Amino acid sequence: MSKMTKLLSASALAVLLAAPGTALAADSSDPIIIPTHNWSSQIVMSHVVGQMFEGMGNNVEYVSTDSQAVYESVRLGDVTLELEVWEGAFGVAFEEALSKGGLHDAGDHDAVTREDWWYPDYVAELCPGLPDWEALNKCADMFATPETGGKGRFLGGPVDWLKHDAERVEALGMNFQVVNAGSASALWAELEAAKKRNAPIVLFNWTPNFVEAIHPGAFVEFPEYFPGCKDDASQGPNPNATYDCGNPANGYLKKAAWDGMKDKWPAAYEALTKISFTNAQIAEMAKLVDVDEMEPEDAATAWLEANEDTWKAWVN
């Protein structure tokens, strides 16, 4: 870092530290409680935001929680906010909590999320025509295993992620059977093992995700998602079935906040509504931990140092 930028960042920090004093109402000295889950980008992002809040003079604490159960906790104010609300994975839990009241939508990230059937690169060589789903269907027997009989095996995420893969297989008349893994770790363990054997595999994956950095691959292209695909049978390629489409290729990534946050920590709340990360930034955060083996706290500090231009705008 040159002397000039050091000076600049020091003065930025000074402005930053003075900011809470100039705000109309001061933030409460109670800790802002940020939930962390079990994937690295979310943990680093939580620490990035937490350290930003600390820079503003707030107290911050982290608590690890289940990523589905967390919405109940945000609603009750047990945790203050949630930084990664994925449309596909947590949309249902979020909407449900929203209807019960107690939390609200605190704006979208720039990042878009996608969750769908995915394969590592080497599978494309084994099954030409990918990423088209019909081409995949033609290779179905290549993915067959003892437990699926003659059908191809699709390794889905845990059932509580509610992905409706089986319905899609049915609606599109695919020669596949869905086998649900019990956790994300199970997905990656099997991917790793399949790659070592060069065995064909098609599994559930999402972006942004650390897996992209280690195993390059691509999503299967299904008939494009359209509103109504999930509840109106008459639309889409199969006129008699719902779920005859892929998942949205650009799902939202939201932030959620406890209703009480706005009054208790107005300055932090203001910053939270402005925070917006991009896919590239989230991937970078994951990489710092998963590839560079940093601790999430240190990764967050490093990220903040490297990306001052981005976050300085949010805290002022």
Added chain:
Amino acid sequence: MSELARDVPAPVPALSPARVGQALFLLAILLAAFKFALPDGLIRPPEWLVWPFADWINWTFNFIKDDLGLIYVTRAIAGGVEWLLDITANLLYGKNRWPRIGPLPWTVIAVTAFMIGYGLKGWKLGLLSGGTFVWIAFMGQWKWAMETLSVIVIAVPIAVALGLLLGIAAWRRAWVEAILNPILNIAQSLPHFAYMIPVVVFIGLGPKAGAIVTIIFATPPMIRMTVLGLKKVPPEVVESGMMCGSTQWQLLRHVRIPTARTEILIGVNQVIMQCLAMVVLASFIGMPGLGQKLLQLLQALKIGRSIEIGITIVLLAVMLDRCSKAWAEMQPVHFERGTPWWKRNRLFLAWCGLTAGAFALAAVWPAAHVIKRSQAFTLSKEFDAVVDWVILMLDPISQALRSFLIVWVLIPLQDAYLWLPYTAVLALAAGIGWKIGGARSALICLAFAGLIAMSGWWDRGMITAYMVTFAVLVAALIGLPLGIWAAGREERARIVLLICDSAQTFPSFIYLIPVIMLFGVNDVAAIGAVIVFGMVPMTRYTIEGLRGVPPALIEAADMSGATKRQKLWTVKLPLALPTIMVGVNQTVMFSLFMVIIAAFIGTRDLGQEMQRALSATDVGKGLVLGLCVAFMGLLVDHLIIRWSADRKKALGLE
């Protein structure tokens, strides 16, 4: 000699347990054979038989939570626990809370641990205790380990105090024991996840929830051991206490509890072990520390790093186990009159000196205060290489085994379990019950199995049952010979028992991953993980059983010129059988716990639904599923305990 083990055939009366049992077996076979002719209501529980237990439980919980306002009480208690946790959290890892003096340097904690171990049993234990903390510090796991310990050092005393109080109450008042007993039975067979859901509702998330779920899990054995200990106090001791004019309280405090010391301290030991067993699971509801880190590392498939954490957990468990056992065995030391103060408190002074030294060192040399993650050692690369190598070596076998097992064993077995009409299973359960323990046992078995049918989770339950049956069978086939082999020599037995201890405390989540890499996401992997865990009690109890055979009987066999093989088959095994059956019982319990955890691999049984219930915080569903698992365990438990008690009586072992 062989007569000893053989049953004496007695004339069979008309309505003997055996007869009725046979009649019920016949009924079960008939129901299965004529399944095609049965009405649907006898094949699967009809709608009117499936009661909405989950809704009732949810209604009750909501009523006591909101209408009776219990949530304010539980949250207040949680607030108290949190205050205590904040103190230890500050001291151990410097969380910003009162008294704001921590974190203590790692060297201080390590020398303290060393002195405790040394004081309890000498150099060896001292090195184990101190060494554990040195390992933790050097591996850069200090903060996580302290986060874990900050919860454990609060949870253990609370669980011990609670267990002691409830135990004393149960010992004094028969009605308390009558109420407590069935609750304890169910609590000890309920899968962990089932009572984590109500804790989330009543307490919330975070370290306090982790501490409270740990306390709930760890208290039952303490209650049991307290009752056992107090009941065993000889009346002579109590009488002599009375003669000294003790009040009730003095009698309890100075006579009964000290006499029951050994049992009570074994209870403490159990509490500590249970607390460590919860380290990983409690992190699902926010307990910080090693467990949480472990799950994060596994999520990113860092097996080597997670093995390091697994080793830490095992070391902590072994150390705490040995220390608490040494404490239980230690007899009070008495000094002659006039021994100077410094001599009587030699160890205390040594500790003061060492601690002061450690503080001083930490003040001048930061690495003696905190070893940063970036300065720490790691063996993860080596562990990863070993795991990779093992998987590579086993790969050809595992692929063949996987296909064979799935196609020829597991799918047919599962289909058979699911094909059976539920009425046939109920008849079978009642038949086995009647055969072993007469009408009462038959009713108990019928009730347990019947409740599972009424829960509406019959098919899921049968899948769990099929996985557990197969896993227990294989675990017994491996564990039994292993135990027999190990019991052959004292040295071998010691080593195998040590491995059993470690395997039992090694976090099971870690070997889920290599098992998936070997077999893929399917029932083979799930059952494989269950077998690994289930083998432990099987091996342990086989060793204990064989070692417990009275030496006089073995000598008698030697004198009558029995060969080694004859001795084993006709003397040792029959005599050890009751203990070995307790091992089978434990294997069933362990397998039921593990099969629920195997849901993280991907199963289609009760465990998968339990996982759903946890993420939806559905208390009713979670408890119903948990009770289904508990009832299976209690059914087997009842049968084996009953059988083994009769057998022991017949063998004159008790």
